[in-house]
Structures are given as structure tokens and as C-alpha cells.
Amino acid sequence: MTIHPSSSSPGISLGAQLLRRKSIETMVAQNEAAGSGSGLRRSLGMWQLTMISVGATLGTGILVVLSTAVPIAGPAVWIAFVIAGICAFLSALSYAEMAGSVPVSGSSYSYTYATMGEGLAWVCGWCLVLEYAVSVAAVAVGAGQYVNDAIRQFGFVIPDAWALPPGSGGIINVPAAVIVLLSMVLLVRGAKETAWVNTVMVIVKIALLVFFIAVAFTAFNAGNFEPLAPMGAAGVSAAASRLFFSYIGFDAASTAGDEAKNPRRDLPRAIIASMLIVTVLYILVAVTAIGAQPWTEFSSSEASLLTILNTVTGQPWIALVFAVGAVISIASVCLTVLYGQTRILYTMAGDGLVPKIFGRVSPRTRTPIASTLIVGIAVAITAALIPLGQLADATSIGTLFAFGLVNISVIYLRQKRKDLTRTYKVPLYPVTPILGFLFCAALIVTLGATTWLVFAAWMLVGAVVYFGYGRRNSVLARLSPEEYLGTATAAVYARRSK
Numbered sequence: 001m002t003i004h005p006s007s008s009s010p011g012i013s014l015g016a017q018l019l020r021r022k023s024i025e026t027m028v029a030q031n032e033a034a035g036s037g038s039g040l041r042r043s044l045g046m047w048q049l050t051m052i053s054v055g056a057t058l059g060t061g062i063l064v065v066l067s068t069a070v071p072i073a074g075p076a077v078w079i080a081f082v083i084a085g086i087c088a089f090l091s092a093l094s095y096a097e098m099a100g101s102v103p104v105s106g107s108s109y110s111y112t113y114a115t116m117g118e119g120l121a122w123v124c125g126w127c128l129v130l131e132y133a134v135s136v137a138a139v140a141v142g143a144g145q146y147v148n149d150a151i152r153q154f155g156f157v158i159p160d161a162w163a164l165p166p167g168s169g170g171i172i173n174v175p176a177a178v179i180v181l182l183s184m185v186l187l188v189r190g191a192k193e194t195a196w197v198n199t200v201m202v203i204v205k206i207a208l209l210v211f212f213i214a215v216a217f218t219a220f221n222a223g224n225f226e227p228l229a230p231m232g233a234a235g236v237s238a239a240a241s242r243l244f245f246s247y248i249g250f251d252a253a254s255t256a257g258d259e260a261k262n263p264r265r266d267l268p269r270a271i272i273a274s275m276l277i278v279t280v281l282y283i284l285v286a287v288t289a290i291g292a293q294p295w296t297e298f299s300s301s302e303a304s305l306l307t308i309l310n311t312v313t314g315q316p317w318i319a320l321v322f323a324v325g326a327v328i329s330i331a332s333v334c335l336t337v338l339y340g341q342t343r344i345l346y347t348m349a350g351d352g353l354v355p356k357i358f359g360r361v362s363p364r365t366r367t368p369i370a371s372t373l374i375v376g377i378a379v380a381i382t383a384a385l386i387p388l389g390q391l392a393d394a395t396s397i398g399t400l401f402a403f404g405l406v407n408i409s410v411i412y413l414r415q416k417r418k419d420l421t422r423t424y425k426v427p428l429y430p431v432t433p434i435l436g437f438l439f440c441a442a443l444i445v446t447l448g449a450t451t452w453l454v455f456a457a458w459m460l461v462g463a464v465v466y467f468g469y470g471r472r473n474s475v476l477a478r479l480s481p482e483e484y485l486g487t488a489t490a491a492v493y494a495r496r497s498k
Helices: 013-020 024-034 044-059 060-101 107-115 118-141 143-152 174-189 191-217 231-248 249-258 263-292 304-314 316-352 369-387 388-416 431-444 449-473 483-485 490-497
Strands: none
Touching: 013 118, 013 431, 013 483, 013 490, 044 191, 044 249, 044 263, 044 316, 060 107, 060 231, 060 304, 060 388, 060 431, 060 490, 107 118, 107 249, 107 316, 107 388, 118 231, 118 316, 118 388, 118 449, 143 174, 143 231, 143 316, 174 191, 174 369, 174 388, 191 231, 191 304, 191 316, 191 449, 231 263, 231 388, 231 431, 249 316, 249 388, 249 449, 263 431, 263 490, 304 316, 316 369, 388 449, 388 490
16 A cells, blocks of 8 residues: 655645545545444434435426426436436445445545545535535425425415515515424434434325326326427436436435444445335326426426325315325424434534534534534525525536545445455446446536536535635644554544544
């Protein structure tokens, strides 16, 4: 193994700093020590991890983004879901291998740190900050319409000015902000409590979507699928890029390495199981939705499935039940993705790349309370003020970039660390990670110019933060070459991080 000089050594080049890697042995040692010290509490089994992954994913693309994707792809929106699902599943397989090989908190940020160095790890982590925070806001934006549909059954309604964000006919999306803040409060209480509540929510949302499939199928009209792709392949591809944002849930599960009881065994299984559940339900709902309602009747309303149920059944009580269930589903996504956001920042803070306040753990609840409050308030403000479409696209570009790096990480570790214990291996290696990377690259180039400008601006801010703070405060900058190449214990690393 090549030894890179410590950044504290005189004359070290910027390139050497950006390429320094955190050893997998040190990461695992930290992870194993986390449950016995003052860090996060190990309380999550495979069932809870799977429910976190499903909770962070299922419902997002169907309940919120479907109505914005149908006008782009037409009846072929279900094909867009298939394309996005294949792309995500290929990356999920790579995530599963990395989760079994590097069973730590931090998701793709940690995987990149162990393989490609601090520079790309920072870029990946900064993309994850964008991905998680913005995706919570994007999902919460869709809450306003469903909340209105629920309370309308009792003769009340929230004016558009307080149920929609600016740019969509409103001033501030109050329901979106409230859902995020309630999720924040629950996260403060602890991971075990959060996982229990999320499991109940996931069961509700699965039952809700199965109910929709059954009802919509009774009004199925095959003629609604003609013409299949009125906007051509370009429209399907653009819709797939937007819908890809609906599959980021398994990434949230991989942030729970420090709170999983058996991360090597359970994380890979939870990731794969959740992706299978989510992909099947997404495609079934998309097909039955188009079959029950012509694609030209889909509007910008986030409550498109509720509209279909009203048309098919004409029963007010069904609208009420579905609207309440949809709000619960949206809350589940907000809860679990916000969880992932705080754990990413917790890991980055432990490495010294972001301020230490994001890594402080309450001795009573064993949760990063300060980080949860800061992130929750920031996301609530974003959800209240930014329109849905812009948020979904911004999330997709950050997600695709991070997923691409994970696929590369699998190839790197297979070549450089053949001795590493792997509880799961991607099938058809190296075809699977290569295809996963190519799919991510193909989808990312179809995103609009505005999305790229937002991403470039975000990366510029990230560069300022890294060179202004992270580069100087990186824990690796205070370790000797021998320590950060694998001989450091968790205690040594923790001492340097203070």
C-alpha cells in the first residue's frame, strides 16, 4: 500500500491532500466502538433497516412526482419508472456490496473516502447533503394538496397562499414546513423510537398503494396507452431522470451503519429487499394510474392519485382515507430521509470536514440533537418556499453523482483489496457496476440547464467550505501516515477529531 505523507508535513501538495484515504480498518474500528461508548446506539435489525429504506423511498415518486412526470413521458411514464428503477437497482447492488465490505455510517461518502480519497469523498458528501435535504423538502411540498383534500371532507380548506410555495400560486407551504418540523422532533427522541413509528407508517403506505391498484384496475382502459410515447424517447429519458429521485431510499438505510446491530449482514439484505418492494409497487401504480385516466388529464396537482380515486369511485370517504394515508406516507419519507441527512453530517463531522456541532451526540438520547435541529429548520424553510419540480431535479443530480462514485468504488476495492471480507458480492462483476455507472451518467446528462447551474453553484459553495474549513480541520491532517493507513485505533482517531 502506498504511503501518502501527512498533510501536516511541510511542503505537502494539494493533490496529495485530496487523495489521502481513510483506512477501512479504522472505519470499522470506529463503527464497532460506537455502540459501546458515547456514540450512536446500536438498536436496528434487518427489519427496521428495510423499513427505513422503504420508508425513505416508497410514495415519493408516486404520490408527489408522478403528476409532474406524466406530461413529460405520456403513457410511457411506467417505462420511465422501469428505466429509473434499473439504474437505481444496479447502483443498489453496488451499495449492498460496499455496505457489507465497509459496514459503517456515512453511506457513499464513507465508501468514497476509503477508495478515492478525501477530495472526491468531500464532493460525494456535499452531493449527499444536497440530495437528502432537498429530497425531504421536495416530498414535503406535496403535502399541502393532500392535507387540503383531507380536511375538505369536514368543510375546511387551507387557502392556496398558505398551502402552496411561491411560483405555484402560494406564499408559503405551511403543511410542508409542519411535516418536516414534526419529523425533526421525532428524530430528536431516538433512532429506536423513530424506527418503530416509521414501520407503522410504511405498513400504512403499502396498504394504501395496494388499495389504489385494486380500485384503479377496475377502470382500466388499454386505449389510454396510445400513443405510448408522444414525446418520444427524449421525453421518456427526461422523465426517468426526474423519477430517479424516487429511488434514493436505500441510500438512507446505508447511513445507519453505526446504529445497525449487525451491519455486515443486515445492510446488504435490507437494501436489496427494499428496492424490490419499491420498484414493483411503483410500476404497478403507474400502469394502473394511466389505465384509469388518460395521460392528458394529469395536471401539475400533486394529488393525482386522489383525483383518479374520486373519478372512479365517487365516494367522499375514500378520498378522506386516501388523503390521510398519503399525508402519513409523505411524513414517513420526510422522517427517514431527514434521518439519513443527519447521519451523513454526523460522519463528516467526525472526520473534521464540517463543524463539530453536527457530530455532537446527546448522552441521554444518543442522537445528534443539534444537527437534527439545524437541518430540520433549514429543510422546513426550503420546503415552505421552493416549488416541487426544481427540488426534484436538484435532488436527482446529487443522487446520480453519488451513485456513480459508489459503482466505481466497488471496482476499486475489488482490484486493490482482494483480501477484504465481503458478505455480499454484486452479480456479474464487473458488468453490473460498470452498467450502474453508465446508467447514472446517461441520466445525469438529460437534466436541464437550470439544474446544472444550481448544481454548479452548490459545488462552488462546497469548494469554499472545504478549502475554508474542511481542509484545515480534517482528522487525517492530524494523523501520521501510519495511523491513517490502517494502524490507528478508533481511540486514536477519536482523540484527533476533538
